[in-house]
Amino acid sequence: MSTHEPTRTNDARTHEVADPILEIRDAEVVFEMDRGVSRVLDNVSIDIERGEVLGIVGESGSGKSMLASAMLDAVVDPGILSGEITFHPPDGEPVDVLAQDQEGIRELRWEDISMVFQGAMSSFNPTMKVGGHFEETLKAHEYDVEAGMERARELLADLYLEPDRVLDSFAHELSGGMQQRALIALSLVLEPDVLVMDEPTAALDLLMQRSILALLEELKAKYDLTLVFITHDLPLIAELADRLAVMYAFELVEVADSDSILSRAVHPYTRSLLNATPNLDAPLSEMRPIEGSAPDPVNVPEGCSYHPRCPLADEECVSQDPGFRPTHTEDHLAACFHWEEASEAIPFNIEREVNDE
């Protein structure tokens, strides 16, 4: 499969928005491995609108974390990122992220686009106080430390933490939820425009997840942020996100408004994902796991990569790549030949309420 050709072109089929803050075109990440080329991000194109909350959803190993790293040109070492990523600052010229030199990318990261990783505990240096992380970040970017620390205190207070106590603690002295919030504050200390969050709540309990989401909403409004939220938990993010992008096998398979996805998802994978997710409203017996397992990045199935697990798959799906296409509306894109049959073939196990705000 090392001769695997790019399977999807961008152009008209990309979900375009009026005022993009980040444009991603044909983003691809490959790892050279003993047993072949591992393509862990396969020609992903998507726009992120200024001020929106975009949720990126997928199973573990679907490439969603790679997409997050790609936005900061921060793919880990043996991985090679190609494609085009353009950042549009609020004022000034568009920035070609992948063309930046070392200094340029250093300034772009954290000052313009910031990131919160999964597992806050492991994101802090265990032998340095939390406050030290803020200070060194400000110094490294030649910000005014005093003003910066003032901002840090404000951010921490916004996140319902006691600023002085947190700054004077080591990470292991804080609870998981506190660490996560401190990490969010750290990622916002340089006043970025975009905040990319990779499973920021995965290690927390349900209550803490909800409260962090609520806080994010407040922060977003106060600091004028664009949020990219990456998670495996579709229902969790659906409440916060304006738009959802579903990933399967290192590609996007469906992109639409959150409500549109929740009420009338058209890709069989998205529908199964919704059915497989535990939900308080649904009886346990109605929960359906998706049969089969996620594909190996070295050996992605030909045609539609979901066909081995898809109940609707036919010969066309095996041989041809469906490509992105508009469905119900121009803005609801999905990569499926049989999108019209999907809702009948895979009925939702519960009626989902859609709140039209």
Add this chain to the structure above:
Amino acid sequence: MNWFIKRIGQGLFTVFAVATLTFVLVRTMPGSPSQRLASQIREQQPNMSTQEINAMVAQRIGVDPDRPLHEAYIEYMVNLAQGNLGESINYQEPVFDIIARALPWTAFVMTISLLFVFVMGLGLGAVMAYREGSRFDVGSSLIAIFLSSVPYYVAAVILIYVLAIELSAFPLSGRYPSDVEPGFTLAFVGGALYHAVLPAASFVITSWGGFALGMRGNSIQVLGQDYIRVAKLRGLTDRRIALRYVGRNAVLPMWTSFLITIGFMFGSSIILEEIFSYRGIGYYMFDSIDNRDYPVMMGTFLVITICVIVAVLIADMTYGKIDPRVEAGGDNEAY
């Protein structure tokens, strides 16, 4: 503070245990030193009465063969507590004085050795980790493993053969040049350093490898941690990441090995100082074993134990200061 008291208590207990152990060995073993010493004195001075001999034995090693066990034990311990380690059979002088003269020399060589082992081992280990898989890394690892398989006394013999005998570049034995008056003069200190090179080198050459490999492993592990990645994304300089992030977090787990090395070095000083005729505490311990000079043997053993305990205590307390994860009073996993 509780933890501190507990530590000191434990140290005192260890001294007590070692003192008791030496007493038991000296007093109760068949053909025990006290009996041997008694017969030794009897041979030298056949006119002495048994009582006189016993009194002499008691004076020499603090153990009177005729006294009931518990009484003798208490007297021995009281003597120890007063700093009375008995009198050397061989040198006819208090053991305490012998040790007081010898100990600084051992400490001198050990400090130099430890410094070099630590700096070389940790520095090279970190560089190896940064260049993991490179020719430098593979070559250094191989050399480190090989040198770790060389016993320090083998290294000493080879160093003596090459540098002292064949090339005459370094002195073969002794603590300082014989033609220099001891004192804080440049000639004396320089001469002492010159004489310390080979003993220290024997230890450094064979011990840095273990530290380097340990440091390499730790650094590789730290380099793979999320916080390193986040630090890079935050735009910190490589220098800061290397020192404040990788260095510090990789060195801390080495602390235990460092402590064990202190004890290990005191042990190796017995063999090394004998080979180099370097009159430190190890030399006298070896000498006492050769001559069955039991008071010196017991005294040196006890003092070496106390030195190790103190060194470990100091290291242990500083560790609590530099690693925030170890909370004083909590369970100290440093050691």
Add this chain to the structure above:
Amino acid sequence: MKRTDDDRATDGGTKPAADGGTGDVFAFEATEDVTTVQRYREFLHEAVYLPAREAWRDWRMKVGLFLIAGYLAMGLIAWISGSSFGIWEGVTIIEQPTSNQFGGFEYNNQPPFQSMEYPLGTDSTGRDILGGIVHATPDMLKMTFAGGVYVVVVATVVGTVAGYKGGRVDSVLTTISDVVMTIPGLPLVIVVATMIDPRNPWIIGPLLVVGWWAGLARTIRAQVLSIREHSYVEASRTMGITTPRIIQKDILPNLMPYIMVNFVMSARQVIFNGVGLYFLGILAHGSYSDNWGVMMQFAYTHASALLVPERAYQLLIPMAVIVGLSFGLILFSQGTDRLFNPRVRHRGSGETEEEGDDQVTTTIT
């Protein structure tokens, strides 16, 4: 098609929403139905065959095992040559060396590689050096093995009991370990060896590393404590699986790396201390072919090998033999790195698999 709870549990790993490690718990349950024989075979495959194959890929492991095998062969040759057991009665491959074994004084101090009769030369009293090396091997191996086993067994027992029982048992055992750990090893060994003058290699070996178990016991205790808190052990316990079974299945496999490394390091320490004490004559009863250290001592004192360059080989050969064995042992233990350190094993697979602080740092001191 309605599925029962059990059905779902067994393929819990395929649930896309379950990113966490809940699959492990159910996988455990699933293996319960397999027959004992099958389980045993699977265990052998996973615990012995796969690691062995993986380890064999490491050159350090190969060279290390090769060296160790060489010494075992030497020990075997010496045993056969000296044995009067059954068919070995009359077989002598290499003779036990004796003074002037090749004739008169003209055979003293013969350099190596001169004659097939004495390939490594002779010492100052005409003894075959190769013979000495070979015949010292069995006792050396016995000492080494006994010392390693002693350290590992005592440490494992003390560490697991302390970690698993907790409470007063734990604090007593931990205090004892701390005390033993601070007593300087070699001086203690020397004092005790002088007092009891041991001769049996099975006793000398453990004596040479008498306090070494303490450090490993501390490590094992800390590991047991941390493993105890792991979710899968918790799960096993709530499922009513017995303590011995938990120790065997969940705890011991995690401790193996520490045990292996420490076995090798104690063995090396036995060699270093043992040879050193024989070399300096503290273990004084040695005859020429008792120990490589005795050979060094003879070369050092009787032949003045250090001062007479032509006789240096008498010192160098036993030294090389000592270094060779400990080099083999350390290579072997470094080679196990690949087995126990998941980061090394998975490197280059594109997935970053972290094992947190479970990593073993092999520190040689």
